[in-house]
Amino acid sequence: MNAQRFTQQNVCRLGLLYALWALMAVSVTPSQAVASEDAWNTGCRRKPTIVLVHGAFADASGWADVIKRLQRQGYTAYAFANPLRSISGDAEYLRYFLGTLTGPIVLVGHSYGGAIITNAATGNANVKALVYIAAYALDEGETISEANTLGGGHSELSEHLILRPFPGGGTTDADAYVDPAFFQELFAADIRDKDAAVAAASQRPAAASVFDEPSGPPAWKAIPSWYMVARDDNAIPPEAERFMARRARARTVEIRSSHVAMISHPEAVTELIFKAVGCR
Structure with a gap:
């Protein structure tokens, strides 16, 4: 009788232990909860559209190797043609482009492109994540020139610009190009010499005025x-x-990368985008 009671009691205890174990197995730890919140596109039921925004002295082709990797994983990606005329105007141009897309969006900005996604995404509920690649995440009222001094840093880029007039620029604005003699050193030190030479020759200028234009309310706050x-x-x-x-x-x-990480390290850039997406 005692033996039978002992067996029954232990069976009950074992059942309780198994139930607790099962509960623990499906419980979400605090770190998992954060990861779950980050993975807003749970289970990849609908993969977001990735919009890549280039910066000054470059064009959309700089995203080529990143786009190939995204497409292999089944993502729709667009390399937005940034006008490089003004922060407010370029952000409005991007805002109109985003308005043609449906579903969730992840915005990726490189360099000056970071200033544009910072402004364009404000108030857009479809934009679920911002990814900055060596980019300007400006605060409201801040300029690019001011941002270059944050943290005690110093950029020599402004000292090696060639200014050329453009229609409508008058005496107050001009197209800014990086001097080809300094382009690789300042911009693309870790890509092949011949590729850097081509990039220097084909760079798209930014209006010089963009460097001193105050930024608007930043999307990264929300x-x-x-x-x-x-x-x-x-x-x-x-x-x-x-x-x-x-x-x-x-x-x-x-x-360890030069300014053009999306060209010299496309795999690392793509991996960071995947982290922002929260799923593959």
């Missing part, structure tokens, strides 16, 4: 952000990149 710091960047000081990333409370990675 939209989750990711940031890639390029440690060997000679265009935007890495110290400034770290400062902007911290201020935006961005999930941040650092790599």
Whole structure:
């Protein structure tokens, strides 16, 4: 009788232990809960559209290797043609482009493109994440020239610009190009010499006025952000990149890269985009 009672009691205890174990197995730990919140596109039921925004002295072709990797994973990606005329005007241009898309969007900006996504995404409920690749995550009222000094950094880029007039620029504005003699050193030190020479020859200028135009309300205050710091960047000081990333409370990675990380390290850039998406 005692033996029978002992067996029954232990069976009950074992049943309770198994039930507790099963509950623990499906419970979500705090870290998992954060990851779950980040994975807003749970289970990839609908993959977001990835919109890639290039910066000054470059064009949309710089995203080519990133786009190939995104497309292999089944994502729709667009490399937006940034006009490079003004922060407010370029952001409005992007805002109109985004208005033609349906469903969730992840915005990725490189360099000056970061200033544009910061402004264009404000108030757009479809934009679920911002990804900054060695980019300007400006605060309201801040200029690019001011941002270059954040964290005690210093950029020599402005000292090696060639200015050329353009129609309507008058005496107050001009097209700014990086002097080809300094382009690789400042912009693309870790890509092949011949590729850097082609990039220098084919660079698209930005209006010089963009560097001193105050930015609008930043989208990163409301939209989750990711940031890639390029440690060997000679265009935007890495110290400034770290400062902007911290201020935006961005999930941040650092790599040994020149300013053009999407060209020299497309796999790392794509991986950061995947992290922002939250699924593959």
